[in-house]
Amino acid sequence: MKQLLSIAYCLLSASIVFAQTANSIEMADQLRSSGKIYVVVGVLTTILVGLIIFLIMIDRKVSDIEKKINK
Amino acid sequence: MTMNTEITKTQSPFRDLGKRNWWKILCVLFLIYTVIAGFLIDVPHLPILHETIRNQFFHVCMWFAMITLLTTSLVFSIRYLSNQKLEHDIIASEAANTGIFFGILGLITGSIWARFTWGSWWTNDVKLNGAAITMLTYFAYIVLRNAITDEQKRGKVSAVYNVFAYVMMLVFILIYPRLSDSLHPGNGGNPGFSKYDLDNTMRMVFYPAFIGWTLLGVWIMTIRIRIQKIKTNLDI
Numbered sequence: 047m048k049q050l051l052s053i054a055y056c057l058l059s060a061s062i063v064f065a066q067t068a069n070s071i072e073m074a075d076q077l078r079s080s081g082k083i084y085v086v087v088g089v090l091t092t093i094l095v096g097l098i099i100f101l102i103m104i105d106r107k108v109s110d111i112e113k114k115i116n117k
Numbered sequence: 118m119t120m121n122t123e124i125t126k127t128q129s130p131f132r133d134l135g136k137r138n139w140w141k142i143l144c145v146l147f148l149i150y151t152v153i154a155g156f157l158i159d160v161p162h163l164p165i166l167h168e169t170i171r172n173q174f175f176h177v178c179m180w181f182a183m184i185t186l187l188t189t190s191l192v193f194s195i196r197y198l199s200n201q202k203l204e205h206d207i208i209a210s211e212a213a214n215t216g217i218f219f220g221i222l223g224l225i226t227g228s229i230w231a232r233f234t235w236g237s238w239w240t241n242d243v244k245l246n247g248a249a250i251t252m253l254t255y256f257a258y259i260v261l262r263n264a265i266t267d268e269q270k271r272g273k274v275s276a277v278y279n280v281f282a283y284v285m286m287l288v289f290i291l292i293y294p295r296l297s298d299s300l301h302p303g304n305g306g307n308p309g310f311s312k313y314d315l316d317n318t319m320r321m322v323f324y325p326a327f328i329g330w331t332l333l334g335v336w337i338m339t340i341r342i343r344i345q346k347i348k349t350n351l352d353i
Contacts, residue, residue, distance in 0.1 A: 071167065
């Protein structure tokens with residue numbers, strides 16, 4: 047009986063260890079749950095949209111110059 | 118001068134692409150989706166990588182954009198060799214310039230990622246060294262172009278060199294890393310992202326991401342081509 051119990055204990059502790067290794071991978075869950083990842087997403091989206099608007103403006107400027115040259 | 122005036126009359130393969138807007142809108146939508154979903158979706162929890170697995174949506178896409186642009190450059194170099202049209206030379210050189218820019222971004226972002234996962238800014242990984250050699254090969258392409266003043270000679274010599282540089286890129290980025298061990302996924306004995314890590318949620322962001330970044334590269338390339346054509350037309 048004692049042997050059986052000890053074997054069961056070993057197996058159980060092993061499964062606990064496995065469970066811990068699976069959960070111990072550090073992710074930014076805290077950041078996400080407190081909502082602050084949205085700040086980063088907001089900042090990055092702003093930068094991206096800004097750059098794209100800048101690129102569209104350059105595109106239009108080149109189109110204007112092309113039109114003037116063709117005249 | 119006759120060569121220069123011809124450039125406005127001939128139909129450029131990218132003239133329509135530069136004027137049409139639907140793919141630019143697609144590019145903007147995909148990129149905004151990438152930034153928002155790329156940070157908010159659930160990613161596989163993996164040791165060492167942790168949240169940096171999200172770099173897949175940004176770093177890896179730089180290389181896809183680079184390969185697309187350099188392939189465009191190769192195609193137009195070969196076309197220049199067969200028809201000697203100056204505009205094909207312009208397209209080839211501007212595609213290569215934009216491609217090199219994305220390659221440098223790929224190297225820098227990879228270096229930052231390596232520092233926090235592999236522990237060093239630069240490792241002697243085959244893919245890192247291969248990418249660095251590729252960049253040097255293409256830097257030589259720029260230097261070569263700047264060294265020759267004669268238009269036709271510059272076009273021919275750089276087109277021939279471009280074919281050589283492209284083959285070197287294929288060898289150093291796609292073939293050589295597969296023959297030896299690498300820290301990168303998908304090379305040597307390493308499992309690829311596609312096998313274990315790139316799950317279906319990540320795919321939903323990764324595919325739009327690399328299409329978006331590649332289209333952005335093409336967009337910048339078309340603008341550079343148009344500016345270069347204006348410069349050639351005005352003889353400046």
